[in-house]
């Protein structure tokens with residue numbers, strides 16, 4: 253692990269503990285970005301796209317598929333989770349099955365996407381967390397019925413890092429003929445998953461956090477046997493069978509998950525995302541997970557030493573990659589503390605009245621200790 257500190261130069265300059273929000277730039281991703289610029293500087297479109305760009309995008313799909321246990325044909329590149337989920341939502345017919353089950357701990361963009369679908373007849377059934385940290389999977393499963401079109405689940409909750417138990421939810425969905433979609437932005441690359449074993453229908457994630465792949469590129473998994481029955485209202489030429497035929501006479505969507513791809517890709521990000529994914533696969537998600545657990549245990553010890561309130565699970569098995577702790581004094585105090593930490597080269601983030609601390613595999617014990625020394629001095 254120590255050798256990877258040089259791969260991520262920022263960790264030798266600052267105490268960077270916020271990969272849950274933005275994974276830092278690696279030397280490999282920088283070199284990849286520069287390779288793209290160099291090619292763009294020398295080549296015309298046909299050479300850039302066909303010889304380099306499309307293969308770079310395919311490498312991203314392949315690597316993301318490997319990461320989550322999918323086949324490459326089940327992966328689409330989408331501009332963002334919001335865009336991909338919105339596109340999926342247009343495939344659903346809410347007439348017979350109006351219900352969308354989600355939780356009050358899901359990332360707000362999930363709520364916005366499904367709220368917009370209320371205009372098409374969707375009815376939202378939002379399960380409340382008992383404590384703002386945990387979410388009972390059986391309580392979610394119990395809401396699924398024969399009127400449910402889809403259950404929207406965040407596998408790892410973005411605020412508390414609680415890991416959801418997917419099994420009862422998937423079972424309930426199967427029993428009632430509903431779909432299950434996972435927003436895995438806080439899971440992919442940090443908590444192992446096998447989508448085929450979990451039997452989920454759809455999964456979304458982006459490259460910019462734990463995958464250290466940069467912004468502007470996200471991924472959609474669509475279970476193979478569902479692909480051809482889904483016809484999104486959001487389409488574009490790259491989702492069709494022969495985009496370079498320039499045929500205006502028909503709309504023939506691809507038979508793989510790439511039917512969910514639309515217009516011109518954010519091509520430069522294919523280079524950085526594929527470099528980030530390469531590093532994550534090279535280290536291995538199991539290894540990353542156990543290193544993260546060691547470091548987050550140390551974070552929790554630091555929280556306890558400062559007598560701060562822990563707002564994440566203590567149990568290793570239930571805790572994802574980040575630890576959240578309350579900063580007494582409210583939101584303004586938390587934001588102020590965060591900015592004073594930046595001045596001391598400790599990089600975290602804040603959500604309302606809490607700080608989030610999220611070590612990745614290239615962090616070490618000294619990073620965590622330094623974070624708490626500086627935080628202790630400020631409180």
Ligand SMILES: Cc1ncc(COP(=O)(O)O)c(C=O)c1O
Nearest residue numbers: 332333334359361410435437458
């Ligand atoms: C769980 C979760 N879903 C979605 C998003 C945002 O997705 P996007 O900006 O790709 O639409 C975030 C971003 O922080 C997130 O934490």
